[in-house]
Amino acid sequence: MIRDQLSEALKTAMKAREERVILTVRLILAALKDRDIAERGKGNPDGLGEPEILLLLNTMIRQRRESIAQYESGGRIDLAEREGEEIAVINRFLPPQIEGDDMVAAIQTLVGEENAKTIKDMGRTMSALKTKYAGRMDFAKASGVVKELLA
Secondary structure (H helix, E strand, O other): OHHHHHHHHHHHHHHHOOHHHHHHHHHHHHHHHHHHHHHHHOOOOOOOOHHHHHHHHHHHHHHHHHHHHHHHHOOOHHHHHHHHHHHHHHHOOOOOOOOHHHHHHHHHHHHHHHOOOOHHHHHHHHHHHHHHOOOOOOHHHHHHHHHHHHO
């Protein structure tokens, strides 16, 4: 589904001559193809599944946010704006994000389902979160909430 959306977005952007969208979608497709090749080497002929693609897109967004911070501290506002435009393009392919109180409630529910009691259960809980909410949650923030709940 996401692969189809990416292909369609590339065609549409090429027709409309939207350079930033074209470049960003091509970057996504290249990263996806690279990961697919790596997965085939591991014995998975189908490549990445939807949850892994969503994680890849979230990783790309996180990298761009880090770049924006570095560009702004270095006074390169033009490059920071370009990274921001790329984030906007990547966000088109992600489902709505779970944040704030909704994220805390989802984590509390999952902690109950996993019967997690101590900090030793954090790895199992985070794995379950990544499986259930792939691409829909910032797992850096979620890990802080899980740690707080299990401490």
